[in-house]
Amino acid sequence: MASNGPILIIGGGIAGLYARALLAWHGRAVVLAERTMLGDGQTVASQGILHRGVKYALSRKAARAADSLEQSLKAWDDHFAGRGCVDLRDLPVVAPRMHLWTRPGSVSSIMGSLTGMAASLAMKSGVRRLARADFPSSLAPAPEGVSAWEVEERCIDVRALLARLRDVDAGPIVAGAGGGAAELAARFDASAVVLAAGAGNESLLSGLSIDPSPLCQRRPLHMVVMRGAPFDFNGHCLQELSDKPRLTITTSKADGDRVWYIGGDIAERGVDLDEAAQVRAAVSELESCIGWADLRHATWSTLRIDRAEGRSDDGSRPDGPVCRRLRGASMETPAWVVWPTKLALAPALAATLMTSLDDAGVASAPRSTGPTNRDIPVCPLPWASVPASSQAAP
Numbered sequence: 001m002a003s004n005g006p007i008l009i010i011g012g013g014i015a016g017l018y019a020r021a022l023l024a025w026h027g028r029a030v031v032l033a034e035r036t037m038l039g040d041g042q043t044v045a046s047q048g049i050l051h052r053g054v055k056y057a058l059s060r061k062a063a064r065a066a067d068s069l070e071q072s073l074k075a076w077d078d079h080f081a082g083r084g085c086v087d088l089r090d091l092p093v094v095a096p097r098m099h100l101w102t103r104p105g106s107v108s109s110i111m112g113s114l115t116g117m118a119a120s121l122a123m124k125s126g127v128r129r130l131a132r133a134d135f136p137s138s139l140a141p142a143p144e145g146v147s148a149w150e151v152e153e154r155c156i157d158v159r160a161l162l163a164r165l166r167d168v169d170a171g172p173i174v175a176g177a178g179g180g181a182a183e184l185a186a187r188f189d190a191s192a193v194v195l196a197a198g199a200g201n202e203s204l205l206s207g208l209s210i211d212p213s214p215l216c217q218r219r220p221l222h223m224v225v226m227r228g229a230p231f232d233f234n235g236h237c238l239q240e241l242s243d244k245p246r247l248t249i250t251t252s253k254a255d256g257d258r259v260w261y262i263g264g265d266i267a268e269r270g271v272d273l274d275e276a277a278q279v280r281a282a283v284s285e286l287e288s289c290i291g292w293a294d295l296r297h298a299t300w301s302t303l304r305i306d307r308a309e310g311r312s313d314d315g316s317r318p319d320g321p322v323c324r325r326l327r328g329a330s331m332e333t334p335a336w337v338v339w340p341t342k343l344a345l346a347p348a349l350a351a352t353l354m355t356s357l358d359d360a361g362v363a364s365a366p367r368s369t370g371p372t373n374r375d376i377p378v379c380p381l382p383w384a385s386v387p388a389s390s391q392a393a394p
């Protein structure tokens, strides 16, 4: 007989925690099982940018992905205004808006992309070209010919966001929860199981006798961590004819050090490089794109991390979040597997999941007020444990 126990979410990254908050907000009983610490995977390794779609304005294919952002953007805006399933009114932000900038000379075609074919999208994305006099202090020393824009795209403190979602009164979170999905479903007498474990979905699927390969993909990144950064900076360096920024830099603090976390195209192109070669590539890119930054006090390390996603036909980034009902699992409890594709898309993913659970007639128990989960730890930032002097500038 079908259980009417809670919906069990396995995995406490952004996908699992946001879905937990939304399902509870809509009156469902939920329990979340986390193997280690909250966000211990991609979420704490992310750059924390709540994309508004401007980088997607740069290519026709990627413009399709921007459509799936709208629903999520509205949800985030609501939360920052204190509405909806989580109150983010005073969430610490790393930056209230991001900057876009170009290298000298590349502006005309990029402007064409931004304001031509995808003009409406660029407008919707809240992009404002900056006059030279309005350049922020981080871009003020740039040579003539550099253009800059401001984009209404928040960069958030991801650990604070995870803590805020954890603290929503949305049912128990069980940390240190090992075991397969069937075992956990029986333990919690779940009415449905949602696999939201990022890269961990692969082994959870195998444990249910489902071949993960047609469902999952990984796209590796080789990020660069630069301590001793000269100033706060959060922005994308645009390159022509690509929806991928050449560099994306975000700033955080670790042990009093200012840290630039560097991704974008360099992190994709550098996956086959060793750490020293990737650091050299980063120095060269920084000199080319933001040559006025003083790197003399910088120390370096790199971070390898896979983007774990639902499978797309050609192995590229899926157009939106992925939510699949599982068939043929070796347990009776109905099950779903989900990936948000981007942190920013967690609200759209959770809404899709909720509709799918409703359509499947999952009859979970009603929400009840649960214990506080404040003692469940949020995973530290990956570079918090990397010694500041791990590597000198090459």
Ligand SMILES: Cc1cc2nc3c(=O)[nH]c(=O)nc-3n(C[C@H](O)[C@H](O)[C@H](O)COP(=O)(O)OP(=O)(O)OC[C@H]3O[C@@H](n4cnc5c(N)ncnc54)[C@H](O)[C@@H]3O)c2cc1C
Residues within 6 Å of the ligand: 010, 011, 012, 013, 014, 015, 016, 033, 034, 035, 036, 037, 038, 039, 040, 041, 042, 043, 044, 045, 046, 047, 048, 049, 050, 051, 177, 178, 179, 196, 197, 198, 199, 200, 201, 204, 221, 223, 263, 305, 306, 307, 338, 339, 340, 341, 342, 343, 344, 345
């Ligand atoms: C370097 C990098 C930068 C990024 N920057 C951005 C950005 O700026 N903006 C943006 O929108 N997106 C960004 N992304 C994408 C975004 O981070 C991911 O889409 C998102 O964090 C995925 O969340 P998730 O909850 O699916 O997975 P994860 O964050 O990986 O969480 C999975 C959770 O499941 C747990 N788990 C694993 N296995 C099990 C198990 N067997 N049982 C129980 N729990 C388990 C893990 O411990 C973890 O807590 C970035 C990704 C990367 C890699």
